[in-house]
Amino acid sequence: xxxxxxxxxxxxxxxxxxxxxxxxxxxxxxxxxxxxxxxxxxxxxxxxxxxxxxxxxxxxxxxxxxxxxxxxxxxxxxxxxxxxxxxxxxxxxxxxxxxxxxxxxxxxxxxxxxxxxxxxxxxxxxxxxxxxxxxxxxxxxxxxxxxxxxxxxxxxxxxxxxxxxxxxxxxxxxxxxxxxxxxxxxxxxxxxxxxxxxxxxxxxxxxxxxxxxxxxxxxxxxxxxxxxxxxxxxxxxxxxxxxxxxxxxxxxxxxxxxxxxxxxxxxxxxxxxxxxxxxxxxxxxxxxxxxxxxxxxxxxxxxxxxxxxxxxxxxxxxxxxxxxxxxxxxxxxxxxxxxxxxxxxxxxxxxxxxxxxxxxxxxxxxxxxxxxxxxxxxxxxxxxxxxxxxxxxxxxxxxxxxxxxxxxxxxxxxxxxxxxxxxxxxxxxxxxxxxxxxxxxxxxxxxxxxxxxxxxxxxxxxxxxxxxxxxxxxxxxxxxxxxxxxxxxxxxxxxxxxxxxxxxxxxxxxxxxxxxxxxxxxxxxxxxxxxxxxxxxxxxxxxxxxxxxxxxxxxxxxxxxxxxxxxxxxxxxxxxxxxxxxxxxxxxxxxxxxxxxxxxxxxxxxxxxxxxxxxxxxxxxxxxxxxxxxxxxxxxxxxxxxxxxxxxxxxxxxxxxxxxxxxxxxxxxxxxxxxxxxxxxxxxxxxxxxxxxxxxxxxxxxxxxxxxxxxxxxxxxxxxxxxxxxxxxxxxxxxxxxxxxxxxxxxxxxxxxxxxxxxxxxxxxxxxxxxxxxxxxxxxxxxxxxxxxxxxxxxxxxxxxxxxxxxxxxxxxxxxxxxxxxxxxxxxxxxxxxxxxxxxxxx
Numbered sequence: 136x137x138x139x140x141x142x143x144x145x146x147x148x149x150x151x152x153x154x155x156x157x158x159x160x161x162x163x164x165x166x167x168x169x170x171x172x173x174x175x176x177x178x179x180x181x182x183x184x185x186x187x188x189x190x191x192x193x194x195x196x197x198x199x200x201x202x203x204x205x206x207x208x209x210x211x212x213x214x215x216x217x218x219x220x221x222x223x224x225x226x227x228x229x230x231x232x233x234x235x236x237x238x239x240x241x242x243x244x245x246x247x248x249x250x251x252x253x254x255x256x257x258x259x260x261x262x263x264x265x266x267x268x269x270x271x272x273x274x275x276x277x278x279x280x281x282x283x284x285x286x287x288x289x290x291x292x293x294x295x296x297x298x299x300x301x302x303x304x305x306x307x308x309x310x311x312x313x314x315x316x317x318x319x320x321x322x323x324x325x326x327x328x329x330x331x332x333x334x335x336x337x338x339x340x341x342x343x344x345x346x347x348x349x350x351x352x353x354x355x356x357x358x359x360x361x362x363x364x365x366x367x368x369x370x371x372x373x374x375x376x377x378x379x380x381x382x383x384x385x386x387x388x389x390x391x392x393x394x395x396x397x398x399x400x401x402x403x404x405x406x407x408x409x410x411x412x413x414x415x416x417x418x419x420x421x422x423x424x425x426x427x428x429x430x431x432x433x434x435x436x437x438x439x440x441x442x443x444x445x446x447x448x449x450x451x452x453x454x455x456x457x458x459x460x461x462x463x464x465x466x467x468x469x470x471x472x473x474x475x476x477x478x479x480x481x482x483x484x485x486x487x488x489x490x491x492x493x494x495x496x497x498x499x500x501x502x503x504x505x506x507x508x509x510x511x512x513x514x515x516x517x518x519x520x521x522x523x524x525x526x527x528x529x530x531x532x533x534x535x536x537x538x539x540x541x542x543x544x545x546x547x548x549x550x551x552x553x554x555x556x557x558x559x560x561x562x563x564x565x566x567x568x569x570x571x572x573x574x575x576x577x578x579x580x581x582x583x584x585x586x587x588x589x590x591x592x593x594x595x596x597x598x599x600x601x602x603x604x605x606x607x608x609x610x611x612x613x614x615x616x617x618x619x620x621x622x623x624x625x626x627x628x629x630x631x632x633x634x635x636x637x638x639x640x641x642x643x644x645x646x647x648x649x650x651x652x653x654x655x656x657x658x659x660x661x662x663x664x665x666x667x668x669x670x671x672x673x674x675x676x677x678x679x680x681x682x683x684x685x686x687x688x689x690x691x692x693x694x695x696x697x698x699x700x701x702x703x704x705x706x707x708x709x710x711x712x713x714x715x716x717x718x719x720x721x722x723x724x725x726x727x728x729x730x731x732x733x734x735x736x737x738x739x740x741x742x743x744x745x746x747x748x749x750x751x752x753x754x755x756x757x758x759x760x761x762x763x764x765x766x767x768x769x770x771x772x773x774x775x776x777x778x779x780x781x782x783x784x785x786x787x788x789x790x791x792x793x794x795x796x797x798x799x800x801x802x803x804x805x806x807x808x809x810x811x812x813x814x815x816x817x818x819x820x821x822x823x824x825x826x827x828x829x830x831x832x833x834x835x836x837x838x839x840x841x842x843x844x845x846x847x848x849x850x851x852x853x854x855x856x857x858x859x860x861x862x863x864x865x866x867x868x869x870x871x872x873x874x875x876x877x878x879x880x881x882x883x884x885x886x887x888x889x890x891x892x893x894x895x896x897x898x899x900x901x902x903x904x905x906x907x908x909x910x911x912x913x914x915x916x917x918x919x920x921x922x923x924x925x926x927x928x929x930x931x932x933x934x935x936x937x938x939x940x941x942x943x944x945x946x947x948x949x950x951x952x953x954x955x956x957x958x959x960x961x962x963x964x965x966x967x968x969x970x971x972x973x974x975x976x977x978x
Contacts, residue, residue, distance in 0.1 A: 142465070144402035151401065153467050157476070159397075160462060163192040163455050164477050166216040168484040169226050170429065173233050173251065177433040180535060181492070182233045184250050185433040188213040190394075190426040191352050193454035196220050197400035198320060198350060201408035202272055205313060207291045209275040209284050209672075210322030212252045213352065217322070221272045223256055226484055230491035237577050239709050241494045245276070246709030248578070253277040257711035258675070263586025263767070265677055267310040269317075275675060276708045278699055282323060282330035286664050286696045287714075289336050290672020290680075292319040292345035296415060297678060301654045303625040311677040318346040318412050319672075326357020328371045332664050332696075339665045340417040341378050341387045347417040348408055352394075354425040359440035372421035388418040394425040395457035426453050496536070502570065503530055503541055509566055510548065513559040522551040538574055545570070581710040582744050583768055583844075590746060590766035591844070595795040598754060598786035609753030610779035612789070613643045616757040617681075619790035620764060621651050624679060627764070630657045630669055631683025631719075640685060641721070641779040663692035670716035671701050679764065680716050687722025687773055688732035694741060701769055702744035715767040717760065718745075721776040723815040723866060726911050730776070731904035733814075736871030738771065739842060746770040746796055747843040751817040754783050755840070758794035765793075775815045797844035799851055805835035808925050809854040811876055812864040813839045816916070820864060823921035830937075832929050842872065845879045852886040859891040860928050866899040866915050873898050892931055897924050 141150045170187035177185040188195065191213055199220035202208070208217060218224045228242060229251070237247035244255045255276035260266055275291065278284060298308050299315025308314075323333065328351060340347045351371050355362050367374045372391050380386025388410065392403045400422070407418045426449040430437030438446065450456075462468050468476075507530055514523040526548040533540055545567045552560050583589065620627055629644060635658030638645035648656040659666050663684055670682035684690050690697070697718070705713050722732045738747060746768055750756035756774050763770050786792055802817060803824055810820045817838050824834035835854050839846060846852075855861050861880070863873040873896035881887040881894060897916050904914040923940070930937040 142398065142467075144398050144405075146402055146406075149402055149405050151398070156397075156462065156467055159196050160455075160458060160468075160473070161476055161480060162196055162220055163216065163458060164480045165226065165484060166192050166219055167428075167455055168481050169215065169219075169229055169487075172484055172488055173230070174429055174433055176230070176233060176488070182251070183235070185233060186212055186250065186252055186431070187429060188215040188217075188252065189428045190354060190449075190454065191422075192216040193397055193458055194350065194352065194392075194394050194400055194422045194425070197397070197404045198322075200401055201348075201404045202320060203317075204272060205269040205317040206320060207273045207275060207317065207676075208254075208320045208322075209288045209291060210277065210320070210350070211284070211324055211327075211352065212250075212277050212279060213324070214254065214277070214322055215252050217320075218254045218274060221274070223272060223274050224254055226487035227491045227494070230488045231494060234491060234495045236491070236495045237574075238494070238498075239711070241491070243711065245707055246577075248707050248709060249276075250279070253279070253707075255708045255711055257708070259711055259713060263584060263588065263710065263713070265310065268676065269310060269313060275672075276704060276712055278703070278707075280695065280699045281327040282332045283695065283699050284321065285323070285330075285332045285336040286668025286693070287671040287675070287700055288319055288321040288347060288349075288668070289339055289343075289345065289665050290669040290674075291676060292340065292347040292417070292672070293343060293669045294673040294676035294678055295319070296343065296345050297628065297654055297673065298676075299415070301625075301628075301652075303655075306625070315346075315415070316412055318348055318408060320348050320350065322350040322352060324357070325351050325353035325355070325362060325371055326360065326365050328374075329357070329365045335662050335665050336668070337375060337378060337387065337417075337419065339660065339662055339669075341380075341385075342660065344384055344415050345417060346411045346415045348404075348411050349417065349419040351419065351421050352425050353421060353423045354427050355445075356427070356431075356437075356441075358431045358435075359437075370421070372419070375419060383414065384416065386416075388416060389421065390418065391421045391423060394422045395452055395454040397458050397461060424452055426450075428453060499536060499538065499541075502538070503536060506530065506541060506545060506566060506570075509559070509563050513548075513552070513557075513563055516557050516559050517552065517555060519551055519555075523548060538570075542571065542574075581708075582706045583746070584705065584713065584715075584766070585710070586767060588765075588767040590762055590768050590770070590796045591847070593762045593765050593793055593795070595798070596761075596788065596791060596793045598758065598792040599788050600784055601787050604784045604787070606782050606784055608780045609783045610641050610643045612753040612757055612783050612785055613760075613774075614645055614647070615785060616760060616789050617644065618647060618650070620760075621647060621655060623790070624764070626677065626679045627681065628655045628657065628673075628678065629681040629683060629719075630659050630666060632659055632661055632666075632685050634658060634683050639683065643779070663689055664696045667693040667696050667701070667716070667718065670718070671696070671704075671714045674714040674716040674769070675712065681760075682716055682718045684718060684720040686730060686732065686776070687720045687734070688729050690718075690720055690732075690738075690771075691734075694737075697745065697771075698741040702742045704744075705768075706744055713767055714769055715763075716769050717763050718769070718771040719760075719774070720771065721774045723773065723775050723777075724911070724915065725776045726904070726908070727906040728903040731911070731915070733866045733899065734871075735842065735865065735867045736875060739872060739875050742771065743843065744769070745843070746841060748772040748796070748841045749813040750774060750794075750840070751814055751838055752778055752781070752783060754786065755794060757786075757789065758792050759796070759841075761790060762793040762796060773814065777815070794840060796841045797847035798840065799846050799848075800838045800840055801835065801850070801854070802838050803834065803836040805833035805858065807833045807858055808860045808862060808928055809835045809837060809851065809858045810862045810864055810921070810925070811837050811839060811851055811880065813842065814865070816865050819916065819918055820921055823918045823925070826918065826922050827925055830926065832925055834925060839876065842875070845876070846884060849884045851880050852884045852889070855880070855886045856889045859889055860894075860932070861886070861890065862895045862897060862921075862924055862928070864897040864916065864921060868901055869896070869898045871898060892928055895924055895928065897921060 170189035195217035231241040233251040298312035670680035
């Protein structure tokens with residue numbers, strides 16, 4: 136039936152053999168059947184949730200034709216056909232992820248940690264080291280937050296620009312880049328282009344001129360909301376027309392093509408990719424007329440919000456239906472042959488699904504059988520056979536067998552046998568303990584780097600000083616530290632607002648742009664999320680980015696990127712990918728609502744997976760940078776904003792001394808009270824300690840140095856053993872980082888039993904800090920407040936020795952303010968039991 140062996144694209148530039156076309160049809164059918172079968176598995180309860188790529192098969196097959204080894208895909212959780220076409224996922228692995236199989240051998244993309252269609256190639260070897268990225272078709276782990284992939288997309292493409300244009304990198308590209316020829320294939324749903332980060336990324340890509348090929352899959356809806364309510368002019372390509380430019384090195388190229396037009400799709404992707412690869416000019420391909428045969432996801436039906444006319448149109452313009460008609464019309468194959476092919480693929484998908492289910496259930500059934508064997512022994516020697524028999528029957532007859540069911544059943548049985556002590560029960564306890572430890576580790580590990588390059592493996596090296604050590608502004612200490620690192624490490628670069636020509640608003644990089652060039656010390660636009668994204672993508676590709684966020688208050692602009700993408704990357708890939716980007720910012724004490732930021736509790740909650748360093752001065756910050764630049768875990772360093780011009784000595788080993796993360800430093804020894812603090816509050820605590828010494832109160836001041844990780848050695852507990860009293864002090868909101876430090880110390884590090892009085896916290900007020908010196912004084916804790924809290928602690932312990940200083944005042948948590956001063960009617964001689972403690976949120 137075949138009349139031609141080769142078909143040409145519309146521009147006759149590209150040729151496609153009949154064999155290639157039939158193979159593409161087979162791939163489209165395979166992916167479609169996987170989607171249909173996946174939905175059934177969710178609806179029958181074998182999987183929790185499903186979201187699939189049906190309707191986009193043909194565009195993704197076309198895109199994959201332009202993809203080369205060394206390229207990167209970073210996109211949308213509907214890219215299953217793209218990934219299947221690249222060979223990055225087979226159907227069995229597809230179902231293993233749908234079933235949440237925790238074995239990375241079965242689900243190499245996430246080890247059961249992500250919902251289906253979130254793909255990732257394993258870029259790291261078993262030791263956590265980067266593999267050769269030029270030998271693989273690379274896919275960066277997908278995330279569910281809409282448009283969340285955009286920021287890192289820019290960075291992946293930016294790395295190619297650096298590898299091509301920064302000559303000092305020539306010797307370091309053998310496993311990461313070949314002359315920067317690698318391009319990044321991004322993808323997004325049309326509705327998600329309404330997110331601001333999409334526009335921020337496309338604008339930055341056009342300014343930077345990086346090799347990004349962006350696909351927009353346009354099916355006309357964002358769940359139920361039509362495109363007319365999403366996008367100006369009802370078209371993202373029209374909306375972005377101002378970004379378009381025909382001039383070399385300017386703007387972006389924009390293409391528009393129907394999602395059912397096979398030859399045109401292939402032509403557009405091959406042509407666009409060729410130009411992007413050669414010229415590093417970004418491009419956007421707007422793929423229109425895409426359908427959603429199964430709707431948005433398994434959580435709802437699109438019949439609820441689409442008209443009958445729209446549903447009929449989608450059936451008619453299904454890309455596979457149109458592809459099939461075109462194949463028959465052009466006599467590439469017959470209906471009969473295509474029917475046979477479809478039957479083969481349906482059978483293949485079902486066999487692959489069954490294999491994935493068996494891979495999941497086989498070890499689980501083995502564990503269940505082992506538990507039943509133990510329970511059958513327990514029942515022979517127990518006073519409560521009914522409870523044990525109920526557990527046995529439950530495990531034998533459960534409709535849904537999973538480890539949650541097994542764990543809960545064993546737990547309930549052990550509780551029921553609490554008053555028994557038999558060999559059989561001990562065997563049950565041992566099995567339960569080992570089973571629990573195994574799966575706690577399975578679902579908890581790989582949050583932070585566990586490689587030999589982990590920051591926790593970097594030994595401490597103390598700073599050394601010669602007799603003639605220069606005394607300079609603190610910012611100069613950092614400037615000299617970074618200068619030496621730039622000299623030694625060609626992969627290091629810094630990007631941020633005003634860090635280039637100006638050298639940073641605090642002149643930390645003064646003169647380094649002139650010395651190392653625009654690609655190593657680089658100014659950016661005001662776009663925090665994509666500044667961080669540049670760093671994330673470049674770090675994934677083997678570079679060492681230092682990302683500068685001008686103020687900690689502005690970090691909120693990139694918090695979603697930092698939290699959902701960077702902080703989870705190593706975890707959500709079960710150790711398959713990493714991005715050791717270092718984020719540098721400035722915060723803590725200054726003046727005014729927008730420049731006094733210390734939202735540490737927010738960061739602690741959002742950034743698990745990223746180390747959080749809080750140096751008290753610039754020398755300590757330099758030591759932390761020295762540690763981080765030798766290691767492979769992402770980190771945020773918050774420098775003290777008002778300390779850049781305070782004088783510090785320059786260490787002789789300015790770029791080689793290190794600070795050990797998670798190891799507190801005792802700044803002052805004492806016997807009566809331990810003060811635990813960090814950052815700018817260290818100086819406040821030390822000043823207060825001097826005043827307290829004059830009153831006979833001996834204070835031990837401890838700088839935690841890092842909040843993530845926190846006190847790995849238990850040094851704070853050791854101090855509390857001596858003082859038996861503790862104050863957790865910082866300038867976050869009440870119940871914020873101070874409460875975190877308290878929990879870590881008293882609960883995790885078991886310090887509670889060494890206290891002889893209630894632990895205290897001292898924090899800033901709930902409101903943002905007002906402007907001016909007085910605003911700072913009344914909104915953030917000062918020396919007087921530290922003094923008063925510590926004095927009150929000693930007054931409770933020894934009331935005769937420490938008389939009440941302020942008998943007619945009631946004070947509450949936070950820095951003192953007029954509203955806190957309340958006249959109360961008790962005499963100076965009433966006991967301290969009637970007094971209110973200072974600054975205590977937890978009273």
